[in-house]
Amino acid sequence: MTLTIGQVARQCGVGVETIRFYEREGLITQPSRPEFGFRKYPPDAVRWVRFIQRAKALGFSLREIKDLLSLRVDSATTCDAVKGRAEAKIADIEKKIVHLQEMKRALVKLTVACRGKRPTSECPILEALGDED
Amino acid sequence: MTLTIGQVARQCGVGVETIRFYEREGLITQPSRPEFGFRKYPPDAVRWVRFIQRAKALGFSLREIKDLLSLRVDSATTCDAVKGRAEAKIADIEKKIVHLQEMKRALVKLTVACRGKRPTSECPILEALGDED
């Protein structure tokens, strides 16, 4: 069974125009289309679009998401390059996780301070800032 | 010792205009300023701006970052509300961490598949997509 663009869009909670936009930008592959008729999407298209939405919410740009997605496309040919890029992305992600954990720790500390009814004038949010780059 | 806007900007790797912009948007508090002279920043200003940069890279909008920062400002007055908002943010952050871990797992799997010289035609990146939301 194939899906129309509208069905994919509804299942992803985005607009039809967004999917056409992603197609123009090369984030999702052109769906099969019988000579200027409607686009026909495989059910997996929904997962691709959801991946894009999720990655965006995690601070990746569409350019980066495109890179991420392209890792699978040409993997057979230039395996070493793919591996390198994947490892770089893993490092990025690990850094993001560390920073999020720092922010979380700071916020937890804030709620604890709150419970204790102290006015938290010495701001705990500032402690979410390790000084290494 | 106080800093000029240019010194803060250089230490944060942003432009002077960016800091003025953050000030206009209420993300950083107005620095003390002797009656229409230059802005005088405390050294902590550098940390605030770096916090904003970092939070942006983690997928928070300036609106959200403003909320995050405001948690410290009026904490003495509406402690319960602050606690609630902080807890909501913690939940957001935990969700982000989970999604990042899923992406990382998928990428690690990709590099492993790569090592094994298999063409990874069954895309492991797609597995970064849990279907709950």
Place this chain on the structure above:
DNA sequence: CTTGACACCGTAGTGCGGTACGGGGTGCAT
């Protein structure tokens, strides 16, 4: 007391990531 680097302000322009619109075409249902 001049000079040059930097700061001040407001407004306009940029790039990203969509979002809306208008004028059509398609396709199935009645």
Place this chain on the structure above:
DNA sequence: ATGCACCCCGTACCGCACTACGGTGTCAAG
């Protein structure tokens, strides 16, 4: 064969987060 919902395309527009610009003011060093 006539609706009607949905799709096609291109182009214009939008909000966010800056970034650049241009004309003026400040100030510390020489």
